[in-house]
Structure formats: structure tokens, C-alpha cells
Amino acid sequence: MEWLMWxxxxxxxxxxxxxxxxxxxxxxxxxxxxxxxxxxQLESFKNxxxxxxxx
Numbered sequence: 186m187e188w189l190m191w192x193x194x195x196x197x198x199x200x201x202x203x204x205x206x207x208x209x210x211x212x213x214x215x216x217x218x219x220x221x222x223x224x225x226q227l228e229s230f231k232n233x234x235x236x237x238x239x240x
Contacts, residue, residue, distance in 0.1 A: 191197055218224045 192201075217227060
């Protein structure tokens with residue numbers, strides 16, 4: 186149970202959380218832009234807020 190006490194110290198959890206979030210961020214970027222088809226689809230969505238409604 187000593188290893189659980191390691192997580193209670195703030196100076197230990199800051200670098201661990203930084204690494205976790207960085208890996209997660211890189212994974213999302215690779216997932217979104219890893220496929221050319223998915224990247225093209227995302228590029229087509231970028232102008233949606235600027236389009237006028239024809240209602």
C-alpha cells in the first residue's frame with residue numbers, strides 16, 4: 186500500500202498527469218488527422234458556422 190501513498194503527494198502527481206494528458210492529446214490528434222478521408226471531412230465542417238440558414 187506504500188505505492189498508493191506516492192500518488193497523494195502533489196509533486197508526484199503533476200508530472201504523471203501531464204504525461205497522461207499529453208499522450209491523450211497526441212492520440213486525439215493522430216486519430217482525427219491520421220486518415221485523409223477523416224481529415225477532409227473535418228475540413229469540410231470548418232465553414233458550417235458561417236453558412237446562412239435558408240429557413
